[in-house]
Amino acid sequence: MIALDTNFFLIAVPAVIFAGISKAGFGSGAAFASASILALVLPPGQALGIMLPLLMLVDVFSLKPYWGKWAKPEARALILGGLPGVALGIALWRVANDDMLRFLIGAVSLAFVAWQLAKARGLIRIRKGAGSSWIGYLAGTVAGFTSFVSHAGGPPAAVYLLSRGLEKTTYQATTVLVFWVINVAKFVPYAFLGIFTVETLMIDLYLIPAALVGTWLGVYAHRFVSESVFFAITYVLLSLTGSKLIWDALT
Secondary structure (H helix, E strand, O other): OOOOOHHHHHHHHHHHHHHHHHHHHOOOOOOOHHHHHHOOOOOHHHHHHHHHHHHHHHHHHHHHHHOOOOOHHHHHHHHHHHHHHHHHHHHHHOOOOHHHHHHHHHHHHHHHHHHHHHHHOOOOOOOOOOOOHHHHHHHHHHHHHHHHHHOOOHHHHHHHHHHOOOOHHHHHHHHHHHHHHHHHHHHHHHHHOOOOOHHHHHHHHHHHHHHHHHHHHHHHHHHHOOHHHHHHHHHHHHHHHHHHHHHHHHO
């Protein structure tokens, strides 16, 4: 049983709002921080089960302001690659235990921070306009896999989309569409694998207002808030939570 006490909501509500802001305003790249944060206080499967319906709700409410503004070839490549990635995630889930999932979520969190810092320091350069369709399919497969096991599909998708030199709103709209489709594809396997329970779905009802507030803030922040400020906060959160999850998995 999940204890629905003050401590739980003090962690869960900000985590869900943060996910909404990231998905609706900043390309989904950091939305998975919410699952990493929840996994600190819950078994990873429960954390992922709670977050998926809320992420899907954010997807639905994010579609309208960005409707039709996405890049069709890039979205198609990521989606077609993402579906086999979801299948790979299903295969891993069948053999994974909680500590393996904690380690994986923690490792993805730290890898995301390391990649962003390396890019900021010029150690990694993404050439604008590069990236053929097969690279999009590959990025989509990785995104589908990491999305299934940790809701962390944003970073691999970002690598491909940034290489395409998309305008800010086109980039954002493309991620909204891609992860709406991938999250829908994850829903049925999550149900069959027992990741959803009556308890996690009831908790979602309590957290719906936080998801809607985060979505509204994200659409607003997309126009007015500096990405550098938002992601600086994200890096700190992911570094702390990722390190803690890896430590818990190993000890």
